[in-house]
Amino acid sequence: MSFLFSQIKSMPIPEGDRLSSLAQAPYFRDMLSASLKQPELVASQLQYRIFNYLPLWVNGLMGLRNRLVKRLGFEVGQTTMTPKEDHWQVGIKAGFLTVMEISDDEVISGAEDRHMSFFISVKKTNDAVTVSTLVNQKTWIGRLYVNAILPFHYVIARTVINNAMKAGRI
Template sequence: MSTTATLRTVHAVPLPEGTVIHAALPGAQYADAYQTPDPHPNASALQAWLDMVARTPHWTRALMAVRNRLVRLVGLKDVGQLHDVHDQRSGPHADPRNAASYRQGDRVGIFILRHLGEREVVMGQDDKHLDVQVSLCKRLVGGQPMLVLSTVVHIHNTLGHAYMAVITPFHCAIVRSMLRRVAAVPTRTGH
């Protein structure tokens, strides 16, 4: 592994057109997307997600724990942590940290895998208040490999609107922080 001399930053971008997550946009009440250079362009989208959530910042874990305690008081579910690994794959050699051991419909952290492609993974969590979808997409921008982390939310009721009003600033800070951590990982060369 070697580091690159390029400045790694996170930028807000439009949802990438032609992606699975972009198709979920119609009717959504909230959507965002952030982009950063991809330090491991040969890894699958799901492997990039697993690597990213394995490095979830401690302050994010603390916020999620507070969130989970508070939302139970108003009837929302405790979804766990982004980095939670659920060993529910079949077979004696399943490795929940290895993207190849996952299938569409499996749980990965707080989400269910809705789309599993080499270049894009879409995960979601749907309940009576919100339908949240998150995509990690790998693409080339000006010939440079990039990661785009997108979120699309369909809000079902007043409690869902209230929840999003409170959580949105935290969501944006968490996404940016996670992408900055990914961008700080040395670039793999020779693959």
Template sequence: MKVAEVTPNVDSATLLAGAQFIDAFQIATTHPDLDARHAAEAMVTRQPRWIELLIALRNILVAPLGLKTSGAADGVARDMIGIFPVVSETPDRLVAGFNDKHLDFRLVVDVAAAGAARSVTATTLVLTHNWLGRTYLAVIMPFHRLIVPAMLRKIGA
């Protein structure tokens, strides 16, 4: 299944006011009854081994800096999709993400009817707070552009 980079179609002021980075990727699926929660779960659970290794490396590198390795790191019980706390949810949109000292992050998963099929769009928003956040974003960006499409392809699998 083909993943396309698309123009983000979200209200960034509402989702993450001041976000300096926003991108979106989209895929069509033949699952006519797919909702946003199930799409998000398919995207973030059971990652390919190469993604798991990158996340493990990221966690090792950022732990000494005091950065979160999961949205559950604050010990507060909450609804989670993988490592991401759910911020809000409707059948057509799930917003997940968390705030950290270096940046705030949101993943928006939108599902919409596309003829007999559905389209799923994953939009990422980031608000950096300091030099560490800007550096972190610059370092992870090449990986982000590989990981999000790979996550979306899992929906069609």
């Protein structure tokens, strides 16, 4: 399936970056990179332009996910990662995520429930954007959940980045 996402590169996980310092075993971590056509954008603009435009099928899957996992104690609610405001600062909600750290080059957002802690970093480096996910799995249910959704995560993460590139948003 990599031929569908040939412009998106899976990257080795760096040691010592901010997300690495948040990792607590057992955890899942990945990192994807894509070239920018608009290198003047800051990290918050990149996050917005990537995740504000989820395909309808992704929103449908998130709705199904919420109905299935609500009884297991997972946080459910908003399925988007769209902020409520144009001006980003620490503490604002970007959909189901809360902005934890922000600079021109990187936004780190997160969400937590009793089964796992989820973090996403959108980082701008010169002419590329790197999107990295970290999921700390707190319980065996969290571990089962992460393993069950990995194939969906693989496709969804690459699709939303690819769509942003094709539409010229990033």
